[in-house]
Amino acid sequence: MAYTKVAPSKSSGASIVYARDGKDNDKDKCVAMSGLNCDPSNAEYEFAVVRRAHNKALKEGEDIQARLIIQSFEGEELSPEEVNEMGYELAENINEKLGGGFQAVVYTHGNTKNLHNHIVFNSVNADTGKKYTMHYEKFEIEKMSDEIVSQRGLNVIEKQKKDITTNGERKLRENGQYVWKDDLKDRFNRAFDKTLLNVSKNRTENLEEFKKNLSELGVNVKERYVKKRDTTYFTYVFTDENGKKTDCK
Known part of the structure; x- marks a missing residue:
């Protein structure tokens, strides 16, 4: 079972360092890592070089410098390597959908009950200098992640949202009426x-x-x-x- 969460980041360096090293340089937190078009052990510098080369997203704390994706797995007997492979495949699929040329890193965490990936995408394309843009981003990424999970014979779960169904709507559904x-x-x-x-x-x-x-x-x-x-x-x-x-x- 896998959940995904997507969010922008105004500091790619801080996002990468936290995902790789933890708040207190916790080396046991990150149990596997991989990089797409970059070295995950040096990604914060490589991301910055690309942004400087294209003169984009330079102001930390003001500009969107990265996209963060959390891919969390629950209830499955998976190794850190398997989880990281699925995160890397997701990064590859996103990069392909965006036209290629983006840098991304995948850090697999094992410090919680469930293994999960922190995927960080540079917001600037290394080849073209264009900004990372994806319409219906969360929906698209969830769909990609679900496909990767199902292809490996794992369970795909429905994304749970906060229940804001009113009593009136609930009664209408129970009676087979229009909602x-x-x-x-x-x-x-x-x-x-x-x-x-x-x-x-x-x-x-x-x-x-x-x-x-x-x-x-x-x-x-x-x-x-x-x-x-x-x-x-x-x-x-x-x-x-x-x-x-x-x-x-």
Whole structure:
């Protein structure tokens, strides 16, 4: 079973040092490591060299210098090497989806009940200088991770979100009645499945195709870019079965 968490970092050096050495230089914390297009024992310096070469993401604490991915495994008898291999494969798949040329490191931790990977991606491409950008990043990475896990014959679990179901919605479901959240989720999944049938290597084309497929199902997409977090937020707007217009983030 595997969980994934994705977050931006404004200090790639601090993220790498913490993942590799721990807060107090705990050498027993990191039980396996690997690097994609870089040396994991020297990655903080190699990441910085690339950013300086392209004059991007230089201001630590202000610019997004890295993307962090936590890949945690539960309830499986796995060795540190196996867990690190799955993290490295995930990093390879992400790099390929981004067009190649990105640096990433994978540090496997064994200091908690469950083995887990800390994957750190440089936000600047070593070859082109372009910034790391992935639409629907968390969803895409979770899907990649699940595929890697299932290919190895391991269990894939549903991602658990905080239960915000109201008593009214629960009763409607129990009685087999209409719930707008279920309707929107169904439309979202249908649009995504249709997009996968015509997926291309161009991320912008895929996003536009997905938005078009949603629109055909009566769902409009609003985008809002937040420069401070280097993140685009999406709001889905549709009219439910009862004629009520609903916005959902």
